[in-house]
Amino acid sequence: MKCPICGREAAPELCRYHAEAKEKIQAAYSLWMKAYGNIEWKDFLDNVKRNPQTGQWVKEIAELLRG
Amino acid sequence: MSSGYTLVICEKPDAARRVSDALSEGESRSERVEGTTVFRFNRKGEEFVVCAAQGHLYEVSDPARERTVYPVFDVEWYSSDLVDEDSASAARRILAIRKLASGASKFVNACDFDVEGETIGYNLLRYACGEKEKSAFRATFSALTEEDLVKAFDDLKPQEELGLARAGRARHAIDFVWGVNLSRALSQSALGSGHRYRTVSVGRVQGPTLGFLVEREREIRTFVPVPYWKASGAFERDGMKLTAGYARDRIETKQTAEKIRGECVGREAVAAAVRRNTVQIGPPVPFNIGDLQKEAYRAFGYTPSRTLQIAEGLYLGAFISYPRTGSQRLPPSINYRSIIRGLGKVPEYSAHAAELLKGEPKPAQGAKSDAAHPAIHPTGEKPKHPLEVSELAVFDLVVRRFLAAFGPSARRELVEATIVVGEHQFRLAGGRTVFPGWMKYYGRYAGYRDVEVPLVSEGERFKVIGVALEEKFEQRSPRYNPSSLLEKMEKEGIGTKATRADIIATLVGRGYVSGENMEVTDLGLSVVETMAEYVPSIISTELTREMERKLEAVEGRSGSEAELLRETVRSIVRQLAELSANEEAVGREIDSAQTASVAKSFVLGKCPVCKTGDLRIIRSKATKKRFVGCFNYSNGCRASAPLPQKGALRTASKPCERCSWPVVYVAGRHPWRLCVNPNCPGRRKP
Numbered sequence: 179m180k181c182p183i184c185g186r187e188a189a190p191e192l193c194r195y196h197a198e199a200k201e202k203i204q205a206a207y208s209l210w211m212k213a214y215g216n217i218e219w220k221d222f223l224d225n226v227k228r229n230p231q232t233g234q235w236v237k238e239i240a241e242l243l244r245g
Numbered sequence: 246m247s248s249g250y251t252l253v254i255c256e257k258p259d260a261a262r263r264v265s266d267a268l269s270e271g272e273s274r275s276e277r278v279e280g281t282t283v284f285r286f287n288r289k290g291e292e293f294v295v296c297a298a299q300g301h302l303y304e305v306s307d308p309a310r311e312r313t314v315y316p317v318f319d320v321e322w323y324s325s326d327l328v329d330e331d332s333a334s335a336a337r338r339i340l341a342i343r344k345l346a347s348g349a350s351k352f353v354n355a356c357d358f359d360v361e362g363e364t365i366g367y368n369l370l371r372y373a374c375g376e377k378e379k380s381a382f383r384a385t386f387s388a389l390t391e392e393d394l395v396k397a398f399d400d401l402k403p404q405e406e407l408g409l410a411r412a413g414r415a416r417h418a419i420d421f422v423w424g425v426n427l428s429r430a431l432s433q434s435a436l437g438s439g440h441r442y443r444t445v446s447v448g449r450v451q452g453p454t455l456g457f458l459v460e461r462e463r464e465i466r467t468f469v470p471v472p473y474w475k476a477s478g479a480f481e482r483d484g485m486k487l488t489a490g491y492a493r494d495r496i497e498t499k500q501t502a503e504k505i506r507g508e509c510v511g512r513e514a515v516a517a518a519v520r521r522n523t524v525q526i527g528p529p530v531p532f533n534i535g536d537l538q539k540e541a542y543r544a545f546g547y548t549p550s551r552t553l554q555i556a557e558g559l560y561l562g563a564f565i566s567y568p569r570t571g572s573q574r575l576p577p578s579i580n581y582r583s584i585i586r587g588l589g590k591v592p593e594y595s596a597h598a599a600e601l602l603k604g605e606p607k608p609a610q611g612a613k614s615d616a617a618h619p620a621i622h623p624t625g626e627k628p629k630h631p632l633e634v635s636e637l638a639v640f641d642l643v644v645r646r647f648l649a650a651f652g653p654s655a656r657r658e659l660v661e662a663t664i665v666v667g668e669h670q671f672r673l674a675g676g677r678t679v680f681p682g683w684m685k686y687y688g689r690y691a692g693y694r695d696v697e698v699p700l701v702s703e704g705e706r707f708k709v710i711g712v713a714l715e716e717k718f719e720q721r722s723p724r725y726n727p728s729s730l731l732e733k734m735e736k737e738g739i740g741t742k743a744t745r746a747d748i749i750a751t752l753v754g755r756g757y758v759s760g761e762n763m764e765v766t767d768l769g770l771s772v773v774e775t776m777a778e779y780v781p782s783i784i785s786t787e788l789t790r791e792m793e794r795k796l797e798a799v800e801g802r803s804g805s806e807a808e809l810l811r812e813t814v815r816s817i818v819r820q821l822a823e824l825s826a827n828e829e830a831v832g833r834e835i836d837s838a839q840t841a842s843v844a845k846s847f848v849l850g851k852c853p854v855c856k857t858g859d860l861r862i863i864r865s866k867a868t869k870k871r872f873v874g875c876f877n878y879s880n881g882c883r884a885s886a887p888l889p890q891k892g893a894l895r896t897a898s899k900p901c902e903r904c905s906w907p908v909v910y911v912a913g914r915h916p917w918r919l920c921v922n923p924n925c926p927g928r929r930k931p
Contacts, residue, residue, distance in 0.1 A: 187834075194774075199467045206469035213472045213498050231470040231721050 183238045192239075199235035203243070220244060249350030250285075250292035253384070254342065254369050256356035258282065259561040260389060261297035264355055267394035268293060279341035288398075294349070296342055298356065301325060302335045303368040305421040312444075315429040316821055318814050320421055322368060322414075339373050346374035352381035354404055355397075358617050359569055360800065361743055364413030370404070378404060387570075387579075387618045389563040390626060409617075412799040415806035419792070419813045423449040426817050427783060430824050431772075434832030445772065445835055446755055447783055449792065450740045450748050452776065455757055455765075456784040457733050458725060459773040462765040470718035474502035477715075478671045480514055480664060480707035487699045487707075489664050489671035499716075506712040509666045516705040517665040525654040526693075528683035530573045530611030531620030532646050534742045535735050537568065537639075540646070542728030544690055545638050549731045549746035555639045556621070563626050565643050569743045570618035573611020575650065579619055581606040585651070587625020594644060597686050601651050608650040622647045645687050652683025655691075660698040666709055673698050725763050738790045759895075771838030779827040780820050788816070849873060849896050849907035849921065855882035860907055860921075862894065873907075873921050886921045903927040 180186070181193035192200060203226065210222050217225075226232050227240045255261040261284060265273040269286030273295075276283060284295040304325050307317040325335035346352070352374055354366030370378040382401035386393040424446065431445040476491035496502045532540070537556065538549035547555070556568035566579075575581070585606060589598030611620070623644045632640060655678060662673040675698035678684060684691040725733065727749050734740050740748055752758045757769030776783045792813075798804030824831060852858040858877025865872065875884040888894070889911050897908035897918065906922035920927060 186837075195463070195466065198463070202467050202469050206471060209471045215498070215500055226469060229470050229718060231468065231718050233466040233468040233721065235466040236469050 183242060195235050196239050199233065199239040203236055203239055249348055250294050251351040251353060252345050252349035253293060253295040253353045253355050254366055255295060255297045256362050256365055257299065257561060258297040261295045263389040263563060264394055265295045267391040268398055278344055280337050281341045283341065283345065294345055296345055298365050298369060299334065299338060301365055302339055303372060305417045307425065312429060313433060315426045316817065317425055318422055320418055322372065342369055342373040352377045353384050353401060354381050355384040357567060358385040359743065360409045360413040360416065363409040364417065367410035388566040388624045389560065390624045409800055411806050412796055415799055415809055416796055418810060420449055422813060422817060426821060430821055431835060434824065434828045435836040447772065450744065450789055451751060452784040453739055453786040453789045454734060454748055455752055455769055456773050456786065457730065458758060458763060458765050459770055461722060461725060462770065465721050465724060468721040473497055473717055474499060475715045475717055476502055476505055477713050478509060478709055479711040481710050482705065482707045487673065489673045492670035492672050502714045505669055506714060509669055509709050509712050512666050512709050514664050514666045514707045514709050516701045516703055517663045519662045519701055519703050521658060521660050523656050523658050523679065525656055527654050528609040528649050528652050529646060529687065530609050531575050531622060531650045532643065533571050533573050533613055533620055534568055535731060536573065537621055537643065538731055538746065539728045540690065541639055541642060542726065544642060547635065548727040550750045552639060553746050555635050559636060559640055563624055564628060564640055565624060566622050567618045568621050570615045570621060571613055571742050572615035572618060572620045573613045575608045575610065575620050575622055579622060581608065584623060584625035587627065588623060588644060590627050594648065597648050601648065606651045642690060645690060649683040649687035652686045655682035655684045656680040657693065662698060662701045664707065673701065730763065737786050738793055739786060768838045771834055775831050775834045779831050780823045782820055849909065850900055852877060852882060852884050853905040854884035858882050860884065862888065886923050888921065901925055901927065
């Protein structure tokens with residue numbers, strides 16, 4: 179099984195890097211919710227993608243999750 | 246002792262010239278032996294011949310030198326030309342020294358006094374001069390000035406008493422067997438996965454250093470910034486306006502930030518506490534090589550290897566003392582007054598020197614010491630010819646740091662005022678230098694700026710005219726730069742002061758790290774991650790640190806190099822067994838990263854014409870010439886452009902500002918930058 183983002187070995191659906199990025203982005207959503215009071219999941223993903231501080235693998239996973 | 250001359254072996258040709266000038270009082274004559282220059286003169290009735298190596302003329306290698314063969318533990322020292330075909334000049338130098346040795350009755354090793362210099366001299370005395378390493382004498386000096394050299398030759402020591410060579414030779418042997426076995430095993434694993442042979446290199450210090458970079462890279466690439474807010478208040482009293490930041494640096498939620506604004510604007514504020522205190526800041530300690538490399542990076546952006554190269558040039562010119570030192574201490578034996586007096590002859594430093602000579606100069610001393618050399622310091626010799634810009638910059642930094650070490654403590658006044666609005670506090674902070682002390686000598690490198698704070702007294706009342714809220718995001722950790730990576734290596738106790746800069750440069754050369762911002766490539770990531778999974782000891786900092794400790798024990802003669810070599814072999818055998826057990830998986834992962842990395846190196850960027858294909862470097866089957874072409878050719882895109890046929894190409898991080906085509910750097914003696922678009926409006930018309 180290959181990672182749909184980078185083609186590395188995936189276990190089971192993402193490679194270890196993008197799996198780690200996915201965990202981090204999911205954990206960060208609750209912090210953003212708290213910071214803004216409320217934010218839609220899709221708006222959150224768009225904001226994360228646009229932010230210059232966001233890591234490359236997080237941007238890629240945000241793109242995938244945004245669909 | 247039979248009659249014959251004294252043969253002096255120096256590490257570099259420039260050092261040989263300085264030694265002969267100093268000892269002969271300018272009466273030496275140069276001659277050519279086997280195409281290399283040597284110097285001959287008489288001193289106190291004794292005939293001297295001074296010759297030079299050119300760095301290491303002997304290297305550790307295995308007899309077969311076959312890249313597919315491992316394990317290899319039977320290693321020997323060979324002349325460099327046998328190991329590396331590009332080192333033909335090494336053979337000439339060895340031949341010259343061998344010829345000169347036949348007429349010599351006394352031998353002096355005058356190479357740099359450290360592990361590497363001792364090893365260079367030892368090998369030449371042993372192999373080129375016919376086992377004279379034990380009967381030879383040693384000249385030890387920390388600067389190539391006439392005074393230091395004459396003193397060193399008046400006080401020659403028996404070579405064996407000062408043997409750092411055993412440790413140096415052991416270090417070379419260990420690094421060789423470590424690197425060659427693991428690199429060959431890894432390269433063979435990747436080859437077994439079905440692609441053509443490509444070298445995958447790992448080294449004893451290189452592995453853990455790459456490990457630091459990868460750890461940081463993963464942190465950066467998986468970073469998700471979290472928002473927070475900062476608030477600052479605008480206050481007014483009798484027409485005087487001032488701004489102060491909210492006492493809490495980080496406000497977690499937007500709601501809290503807005504609440505603060507709502508509770509402050511329009512209200513009355515009181516200056517509750519104004520604190521002023523004066524702090525003393527002691528002078529900086531003298532430079533060791535690591536400190537100089539870090540400071541040169543901070544001040545001029547020079548990489549550690551560049552700074553080392555410049556410093557070595559200044560040492561060979563006798564402008565500064567030996568730079569590869571770990572010491573932060575200046576002993577009185579270097580003669581402080583004489584050096585300061587010498588610097589006083591240079592107009593830029595004359596006023597500072599005169600001031601320091603009014604009293605009894607006593608420098609600040611650091612905690613680190615080095616038995617072989619003092620901290621880096623100027624020799625007091627005035628440059629006789631104009632220095633290059635980079636040489637001048639490093640020379641100025643060394644001189645000013647030296648002078649600053651003798652300066653008195655500086656004093657700075659720090660002011661902090663708290664302004665209270667109900668439950669909320671705002672802070673004003675600043676500081677100014679009230680007595681420059683050593684900062685005057687260190688000049689622009691001192692790095693303290695004055696931030697004035699408006700005069701505010703306790704109990705003064707203001708009106709809050711506004712509170713500005715600023716949305717911020719957490720900043721990710723910065724990537725290591727060459728200077729901070731060097732610092733990390735020092736802190737972790739891996740590598741030596743002489744090798745760290747080269748190891749950093751090697752990581753770039755191997756394609757594990759790209760550019761000065763030290764971004765780890767997919768290949769670098771893959772090598773470390775694969776090792777972490779299957780052979781973690783290859784990237785273990787602890788193992789490398791332990792090895793450094795044992796090598797230091799050998800240098801200090803409390804450890805046995807033979808035992809250390811045996812231990813290294815046992816450790817490598819274990820690692821090779823682990824690699825062998827996982828050969829297929831290791832090979833697959835590294836091969837796939839290598840293939841991806843090579844493919845990526847051919848992609849210059851998105852095609853600005855069709856906007857969908859990639860512009861790639863293609864080699865024409867007919868002409869064998871390289872050019873740029875769009876990979877969307879089959880869908881009709883005809884974007885293409887010629888490329889220079891010589892020099893390695895590296896893609897710039899940003900496309901051309903004028904036309905959006907990719908930009909490449911072309912390597913060579915004079916590297917240049919090129920927008921690949923032949924019709925770019927930025928190109929100069931012929």
